[in-house]
Amino acid sequence: MRTAGLRVLTVLALTVVWLLLWGRFTPANVVGGLAVAVGVLVLLPLPRVPVQGLLHPLSWLRLALRVGWYLVLSSMHLAWLAIRPGPPPRNGVLQVHSRLKSDLVLVLAGNITTMIPGSILLEIDQVNRIMYYHVLDVGSPRSVAQSRRQVAELERLLVQAFERDSEWLP
Known part of the structure; x- marks a missing residue:
């Protein structure tokens, strides 16, 4: 029953997307x-x-609020980097070891981090649980540590929201 309900929900969601793409709600567009x-x-x-x-749900809400906060902070930081006088910021690739167990949550972590301005996921080493990010403004050890802290914080919130140790079967 769960699979059938998911399929019905998927059909409805795809139909709504179709209607939004056409821009008009007509019987022909619905069909x-x-x-x-x-x-x-x-x-x-x-x-x-x-x-x-x-x-x-509460852990997911904390995750959503933190992601929103990072979106605002990173957008302001990038705006400052764009208009400030001086040389352009140094960028680089950071290697981050992950403790996420689920492949789905690992990809979700990469997607969330990519969504935040100033960083983009380059590669996930699925076997070794290593993510490689391209990050703007890694000119100082402080900014590198801040980028690593941000990824670690998001990972901690993802574990709380989706894969707590007490619920995980090896």
């Missing part, structure tokens, strides 16, 4: 959206993703 959504699910099935643990 067309439903047809395209069902076609996508039948012709392009996604593999099952193993998921463990539970979603903890």
Whole structure:
């Protein structure tokens, strides 16, 4: 039953996206959206993703608020780097070891960090749990430490929200 409910929700979501892309709510657009959504699910099935643990709403809210805060801070920092006098900031690649267990949460961590201005995920070494980020403004040890702290904080919040040790099966 859970799979059927997920498929219905996916069809509805894809239909809404179709309607938004067309810009008008007409019966023909609804039928067309439903047809395209069902076609996508039948012709392009996604593999099952193993998921463990539970979603903890309060921890997820803390994660969302922290990501929002980092978005604001990083945007202001990048704006300052763009208008300040002096040479352009040094950039570099940081190697970050991750303690995330789930591949899904590992990719989520990379996506969140990429979404925050000033950093982008370059590569994930899935076997060794290492992420490589390109980061702006790594000209000082303090800024490198700050970037590493930010990734570690996001990782800690992701563990609290999605993969607590008490719920994880090896």
